[in-house]
Amino acid sequence: MGLLTDLRDSISRAVDRMFSAEEPKRIGIYGPPNAGKTTLANRITRDWTGDAVGPESHIPHETRRARRKEDVTIERNGRTVTIDVVDTPGVTTKVDYKEFLDHDMEKEDAVRRSREATEGVAEAMHWLREDVDGVIYVLDSTEDPFTQVNTMLIGIIESRDLPVLIFANKIDLDDANIQRISNAFPQHETVPLSALEGDNMDEVYEKIAEYFG
């Protein structure tokens, strides 16, 4: 048995070396606008590198360009995974600049923001088809998950056979409903968290290491 154990350990070390020499996997953070994608990306990168990815805001479409933070090394339960975190603009099928006028924005700024938002959504879709190796799908657990954008995006991710984790964000809010999200996507693992408050981040990192390691 000692010989077998030694052989297994040796294979395991060789496999570890093989994977550590690989390029870090690019993990895209996807979801609808205002789900807390950038807050999560910042939480992950601050925890493990000390730097943030980008500014957070309650105004929709604050992130209008995909941003990549390279070589984020996460250690959990003896497993180490190095990933590139790609924070992407919220995906939607419609953008109306008038939405932004409600946030005390001048028309010119609102039109510019909506134009940048549309470019950002197109960019996010392109990344999903070409450039990500895995997906963290972030949902606001106070909102109905049965939306067309969620249905389509999960379908696109599944059709590409990308590993995906569903993150039910904003569990610190009173009307959060994690079960509703689990029921909507029973084929995938749902992890509850509050990226803003840092709630349940231990499980978040465990699952990232498990799924993308």
Add this chain to the structure above:
Amino acid sequence: MPEATQPDSDGVQIDLISGARMEGLTSMEKIRLILDGVRDGNIVILEEGLSPDEESKLIEVTMTEISPDEFNGIEIETYPKSGASDQSFLDRLMGRESAQKLTVIGPANQIETLHKDETLISALVSRR
């Protein structure tokens, strides 16, 4: 739709496009057919829907066409999938994508979803 006669201005045109009509088209031809109809203010209903890849391209092309005070994008509805399990790995490996799902697409400022579940889509359509 080229064969359609021009509707009265106070109505809403609905184009029901059969799977057979979509079958011979490339992805971009399908997307063009849909977006040309929607940009004319029509409601487009696809008998068999689009593949996930085509849906992704539809979102991308829609985004490039949005323009302030003219076109705000699309509303699209299909029944939520019950899961990935309805398509086997072999089917996907062989490129047999199960895209058969009734799909309703309309201009974002004219169609509003009232209710949606696995068996029912209820939408309110208004004139421009």
